[in-house]
Amino acid sequence: MAEIIQHKDSVPESCLGKRLDQTLAQMFPDYSRSRLKDWILAGSVTVNGEVQTRAREKMYGGEIIAINAEVEAEVRFEPQDIPLNIVYEDDDILVINKPADLVVHPGAGNPDGTVLNALLNHCPELEVVPRAGIVHRLDKDTTGLMVVAKTIAAQTNLVDALxxxxxxREYEAVANGIMTAGGVVDEPIGRHATKRTHMAVTFSGRPSVTHYRVMEKYRLHTRLRLRLETGRTHQIRVHMAHISHPLVGDPVYGGRPRPPKNATPELLAMLRSFKRQALHAAMLSLYHPITGELMTWHADLPEDFVELVQLLQEDNKLNAQQEY
Known part of the structure; x- marks a missing residue:
């Protein structure tokens, strides 16, 4: 079955002087360079509305690049009976509350057992929708809300809206360190120069903006509410690490646990055993892709996140009593 791949974005200034194929590789890192080059040669790439078939064409920054390619699915994904926590569903969309330890889309190391396989089981008609209707992703161990399109029309509208x-999309997180006020991280994100599975703040990356505000301060940690303006891979995790406040438990960007002095044994154990990033997609708001109605959903914090917050709050109280 053929899948339609559609992307449209402006060329960042950091691509000044780069070839078209190099620019595409930077802008769309989810696809291999060979596949991107094939799309160029096949006439599936336009620059400022005109088909461009020369991979060596130089870019200047600011051009509008669009990809409209049809590809045969390399793998036929199988439906699997994996439970889904469905928050909302109608004829056009469904919203799920994803648990931790569940990959969204099959890939290297995770050929099945994913949200996509579960969606195909729950809604077999998604087989004809690219990526089984998945519009945006959450990292394997990030919990919370995701919207899925049940028709191609709904998916096209949601991708455009995104x-x-x-x-x-708003998230809750617990970060290491004491943050005194909210702010904005406006730093480009791209592939790490040497660790290809990692992302990093890099001059050649794509524009990335994360807004955050302080919800609660603890002795050596801060609970945050964050809003994504863009949606890059690992964006919140990379941005918070970049400003020296990595998320608690982040196995890639977080470093070692940082307990406060004289922390209770329960808090010490929690910080040492929290092996995933303390990040939860708590709120999702969008205009329905077919009816145009504004819709908003909220997802309660998962149990491990709640327990982490409670122990940090108790640590605050115990410390305040000792000081008194």
């Missing part, structure tokens, strides 16, 4: 930044 690119226009008309879908609001």
């Amino acid at each position: 690119q226009r930044r008309e879908i609001t």
Whole structure:
């Protein structure tokens, strides 16, 4: 079965002087360079509305690049009976609350057992929708809300809305360190120079903006509410690590646990055993892709996140009593 791949974005200034194929590789890192080059040669790439078949064409920054390619699915994904926590569903969309330890889309190391396989089981008609209707992803161990399109029309509209930044996604997180006020991290994100599975703040990356505000301060940690303006891979995790406040438990960007002095044994154990990033997609708001109705959903914090927050709050109280 053929899948339609559609992307549209402006060339960042950091691509000044780069070839078209190099620019595409930077802008769309989810696809291999060979596949991107094949799309160029096949006439599936336009620059400022005109088909461009020369991979060596130089870019200047600011051009509008669009990909509209049809590819045969390399793998036929199988439906699997994996439970889904469905928050909302109608004829066009469904919203799920994803648990930790569940990959969204099959890939290297995770050929099945994913959200995609579960969606195909729950809704077999998603077989004809690219990526089984998945519009955006959450990392394997990030919990919370995701919207899925049940039709191609709904998916097209939602992808366009996401690119226009008309879908609001808010997260809760616990970060290491004491943060005194909210702010904005406006730093480009791209592939790490040497660790290809990692992302990093890099001059050649794509524009990335994360807004955050302080919800609660603990002795050596801060509970945050964050809003994505863009949606890059690992964006919140990379941005918070970049400003020296990595998320608690982050196995890639977080470093070792950082307990406060004289922490209770329970808090010490929790910080040492929290092996995933303390990050939860708590709110999702969008205009329904077919009816145009504004819809908003909220997802309660998962149990491990709740327990972490409670222990940090208790640590605050115990410390305040001792000081008194």
